[in-house]
Amino acid sequence: MVAIETMATIAEQQQDFSILPELPADVFTAPLKKPAHVGDDWLEPKQTEYTSDDDAIWNDLFARQMEVLPGRAASAFMAGLQKLNLNRGGVPEFRKLSEDLGALTGWSVVPVPMLIPDHVFFWHLANRRFPAGNFIRTRETFDYIQEPDVFHDVFGHVPMLTDPVYADYMQEYGRAGWKAMRYNHLKALGALYWYTVEFGLIEEAPGDIRAYGAGILSGPTEAVFSVEADSPNRIMLNVDRVMRTDYVIDDLQPTYFVIESFEDLYRQTVERDFDRLYRSLGPSFTYANSAVIDVDDVLHRGTQEYWLRGGRGSGATPI
Numbered sequence: 001m002v003a004i005e006t007m008a009t010i011a012e013q014q015q016d017f018s019i020l021p022e023l024p025a026d027v028f029t030a031p032l033k034k035p036a037h038v039g040d041d042w043l044e045p046k047q048t049e050y051t052s053d054d055d056a057i058w059n060d061l062f063a064r065q066m067e068v069l070p071g072r073a074a075s076a077f078m079a080g081l082q083k084l085n086l087n088r089g090g091v092p093e094f095r096k097l098s099e100d101l102g103a104l105t106g107w108s109v110v111p112v113p114m115l116i117p118d119h120v121f122f123w124h125l126a127n128r129r130f131p132a133g134n135f136i137r138t139r140e141t142f143d144y145i146q147e148p149d150v151f152h153d154v155f156g157h158v159p160m161l162t163d164p165v166y167a168d169y170m171q172e173y174g175r176a177g178w179k180a181m182r183y184n185h186l187k188a189l190g191a192l193y194w195y196t197v198e199f200g201l202i203e204e205a206p207g208d209i210r211a212y213g214a215g216i217l218s219g220p221t222e223a224v225f226s227v228e229a230d231s232p233n234r235i236m237l238n239v240d241r242v243m244r245t246d247y248v249i250d251d252l253q254p255t256y257f258v259i260e261s262f263e264d265l266y267r268q269t270v271e272r273d274f275d276r277l278y279r280s281l282g283p284s285f286t287y288a289n290s291a292v293i294d295v296d297d298v299l300h301r302g303t304q305e306y307w308l309r310g311g312r313g314s315g316a317t318p319i
């Protein structure tokens with residue numbers, strides 16, 4: 001029998017907040033921390049000036065992607081790379097890039113120091129400005145970085161913004177943020193972004209699956225893994241399903257969702273009211289990131305071998 005005194009002691013211990021670190025006195029009232037030189041729009045006053053080492057890192061990353069992307073990246077992405085001349089050498093200059101992109105679809109690219117708050121991110125997208133991290137990774141972090149740098153943001157995202165339908169989708173996604181925040185379902189809308197803008201696949205012709213997601217296209221491994229490996233599921237995009245699906249942020253995806261075309265993506269999202277969907281969502285994700293459920297239109301049912309062997313850092317080979 002556990003004595004009543006012991007129970008009380010445990011309860012008392014649980015009330016003892018002295019074991020927690022001290023919080024700063026102004027924790028609830030202090031303005032959000034941001035670098036002193038960035039304004040309320042979270043933009044850098046001007047783009048970083050890159051060293052020749054930085055430019056060499058860009059060139060090497062670019063060359064490495066070109067080894068794997070032809071035949072695996074969406075045609076719209078490859079066309080965008082061409083239209084914007086992203087292979088001029090060195091980190092692209094945002095001003096010139098914005099001029100060229102602006103002439104095509106009215107989008108511009110603006111420099112931000114880091115991940116910016118959700119509402120600011122949405123506000124820029126809604127105004128057809130793509131916020132791009134303007135720092136570049138180092139040789140030490142050449143293969144993997146957690147925060148989006150200029151290579152991920154500019155090489156990965158910007159070429160797709162030359163596609164008129166995709167360009168409109170991104171703006172509408174920005175506008176959609178406000179509603180999602182009011183319903184307290186930003187995570188669900190974030191899952192849609194994740195499985196389309198970051199890790200989307202497109203079936204360009206029967207059996208010809210290509211990547212258009214920036215998270216795939218800015219790295220060498222996932223560009224191959226996403227379209228060719230046996231491990232991941234490939235399932236046709238279904239918005240109600242995707243917005244209930246958990247995702248991984250630090251490893252290759254267990255599941256990719258495939259669109260038929262960018263018009264199909266636009267129809268499924270922009271041309272539909274999400275109110276009913278938001279009202280029907282629970283407080284957390286319903287489906288695991290590796291799940292296959294009965295409503296799925298499955299193109300490839302993954303073995304999940306990479307994931308089951310332990311994923312990143314386990315020595316499991318992706319392909």
Ligand SMILES: C[C@H](O)[C@H](O)[C@H]1CNc2nc(N)[nH]c(=O)c2N1
Binds near residue numbers: 114115118121
């Ligand atoms: C869903 C949410 O809006 C999303 O994670 C945003 C947040 N802030 C960001 N900030 C930057 N710079 N880049 C991004 O891709 C994002 N993503």
Ligand SMILES: N[C@@H](Cc1ccccc1)C(=O)O
Binds near residue numbers: 172176192272275
């Ligand atoms: N049509 C969606 C908005 C949306 C547009 C584009 C992408 C995602 C969502 C809504 O009513 O909320």
Ligand SMILES: [Fe+2]
Binds near residue numbers: 148152157198215
């Ligand atoms: Fe991204």
